[in-house]
Amino acid sequence: MFAVTVVFEVHPGDMAAFLPLVRENAKASRTKEHGCHQFDVCRSGDTIFLYELYINRAAFDAHLETPHFHSFDAAAAPMIANKSVQIFEKVYR
Numbered sequence: 001m002f003a004v005t006v007v008f009e010v011h012p013g014d015m016a017a018f019l020p021l022v023r024e025n026a027k028a029s030r031t032k033e034h035g036c037h038q039f040d041v042c043r044s045g046d047t048i049f050l051y052e053l054y055i056n057r058a059a060f061d062a063h064l065e066t067p068h069f070h071s072f073d074a075a076a077a078p079m080i081a082n083k084s085v086q087i088f089e090k091v092y093r
Helices: 013-031 055-063 066-078
Strands: 002-010 036-044 045-056 080-090
Touching: 002 013, 002 055, 013 066, 036 055, 036 066, 045 080, 066 080
Parallel strands: none
Antiparallel strands: 002 045, 002 080, 036 045
């Protein structure tokens, strides 16, 4: 497995517009990408936390090339004050 976490700090006042975008990206990832096993969206105030689980790095790289990701990334970019991405590879089964 290949896990990705993303933390977005959304600009104050932009959360109402950001949430539908990130939800749609998560839904499309889960339903259209066979390599995506999990895509959780969590919120605390103006912070959004994503937990994404893929079968391998290639599946995640494919996710980054999908139309729904490109659409989300372009639309959400002006709403994001800060973004942090961490990648984790499974080391024990």
